[in-house]
Amino acid sequence: xxxxxxxxxxxxxxxxxxxxxxxxxxxxxxxxxxxxxxxxxxxxxxxxxxxxxxxxxxxxxxxxxxxxxxxxxxxxxxxxxxxxxxxxxxxxxxxxxxxxxxxxxxxx
Numbered sequence: 553x554x555x556x557x558x559x560x561x562x563x564x565x566x567x568x569x570x571x572x573x574x575x576x577x578x579x580x581x582x583x584x585x586x587x588x589x590x591x592x593x594x595x596x597x598x599x600x601x602x603x604x605x606x607x608x609x610x611x612x613x614x615x616x617x618x619x620x621x622x623x624x625x626x627x628x629x630x631x632x633x634x635x636x637x638x639x640x641x642x643x644x645x646x647x648x649x650x651x652x653x654x655x656x657x658x659x660x
Contacts, residue, residue, distance in 0.1 A: 554571070554574050554575070554578075557571075
């Protein structure tokens, strides 16, 4: 919220909070996390490890799928261009000129 307010102040928001509220919330969250590491570092370490294990899962299943969709889109565009070039060549249309108009009419 603070980031968007700083980077994109022109965005329409359904409600605005005083800047103090998100700052206090962030400080309280940091305090709770630090306090849990001080009181029970072993259990907090396990929690951190479980959360860190989500990073490879995200990279393998979510991020990779997004990249694959981008590659499929790129492949589709390239495939479309190759198909256009093939159809253009088959019809005898080279840059808007026809080599042999009678032969092209017969093939259609």
